[in-house]
Amino acid sequence: MSGELVVLANPEAGRGRHRDLLPQVLDRLAEADLPVRLLDAGTRAEAQEACHSAAANGAAALVAVGGDGTVHLALQAVAGTDLPFGAVPAGTGNDFAVETGVPAEPIAAAAAIADAVKTGRTRPIDLARLTGPGRAPMWYGSVLAAGFDAVVNERANQLSWPRGPRRYDLAIALELLRLKARRYTLRLDGDEQVLNAVLLAVGNCASYGGGIRIVPTAVPTDGLLDVVLGDVSRGQLVRLKGKTYKGTHVDHPQVHTYRARTVEIEADGITTYVDGERAYPLPVTITAVPGAVRLLG
The missing domain is CATH 3.40.50.10330 (Probable inorganic polyphosphate/atp-NAD kinase; domain 1)
Structure with missing residues (x-):
């Protein structure tokens, strides 16, 4: 070089x-x-x-x-x-x-x-390409959140107090109180489903948030996106939180996993977050792009 x-x-x-x-x-x-x-x-x-x-x-x-x-x-x-x-x-x-x-x-x-x-020496690694109406393409490497976690992030960013991690703890508490399932339209390689969900994440990689394996089956070298979707109650969501670090929340009967090359999501009132950063409001389209980055090391 x-x-x-x-x-x-x-x-x-x-x-x-x-x-x-x-x-x-x-x-x-x-x-x-x-x-x-x-x-x-x-x-x-x-x-x-x-x-x-x-x-x-x-x-x-x-x-x-x-x-x-x-x-x-x-x-x-x-x-x-x-x-x-x-x-x-x-x-x-x-x-x-x-x-x-x-x-x-x-x-x-x-x-x-x-x-x-x-x-x-480089290794080809997949990325996810995110687009929305009137939006320039955005790339992400780990996970897109479009459910409860996205809502919590949005609430936390609106709070001026407290600072640091406690702001997110407060945002979680506030959003748990008003938790309700959202109505999503989900298209997986064009196959459409309309369903209710509290959890919705689309992973190029398995984890976000410092080791939360929210999409445990995702592999950034297979040319596919993995989707986790769950319609659970407030109590079930709280109990599942600890399991997300091991990825065993997907064993819950009301949590479902899917795999696709292209994922389209529509719902009202949700702003997505990717790699922990604020991204685009729904609707969005996410496309797996094989070997989109040449990784050193």
Whole structure:
């Protein structure tokens, strides 16, 4: 490879616990024997623009140092291109990295990326392509939430207090009180179903939220999307929460799994979340794109 090794880093990822490791990560990446350039971006919009600029101007590879949100930003620039991509897991949630076999320790991940750059070694990994009426395509690597979890995220983002994880705990409590099944129209490769659901997730990978295996059958190398849908009561939902970390919630008789190349979802009053980031309101179409990113390491 020739050109620069361009790095997008989020020093606040993982509540800043890996901030002091960034110089070591950059040193390890430099073992690829290419110039390493850390992108200067103070906002998400600036980071997005900087990634696209690097991709368009001859970067050898793009590396994201952070959690799933940082990976999500970088994927928008590399998806569907030949530009190699590396993920150094340094966030609260590192689901894309974990599910694609990246070393869990940031320094080890950086070393693996450097070695892959030197040898020209990449692996094809699938991504999901999200579209909606009047919306530009958006890519995601892990999971799209379009049920209770999406509603909780939306509520949490509207709260100004408390800060940190307790804001999500409050959002969960508030939304549990008003929990009701939504009416969805779901099309799987064109086969339409109209049904009620509380849980609805579409996975390219199995987990989100830092190890919640909400779509446990999803594999990011099979060219397919996996869908989990459940119409459960408030009490059942609470009891299922602990099982989602092992993926055993899908054994519940009212939780169903599907697999398709294209998934279309319609419902009222739902804004989707992908890779933990706010995405598009329903209706949306999600398409599996085999080998959409060339992963280093």
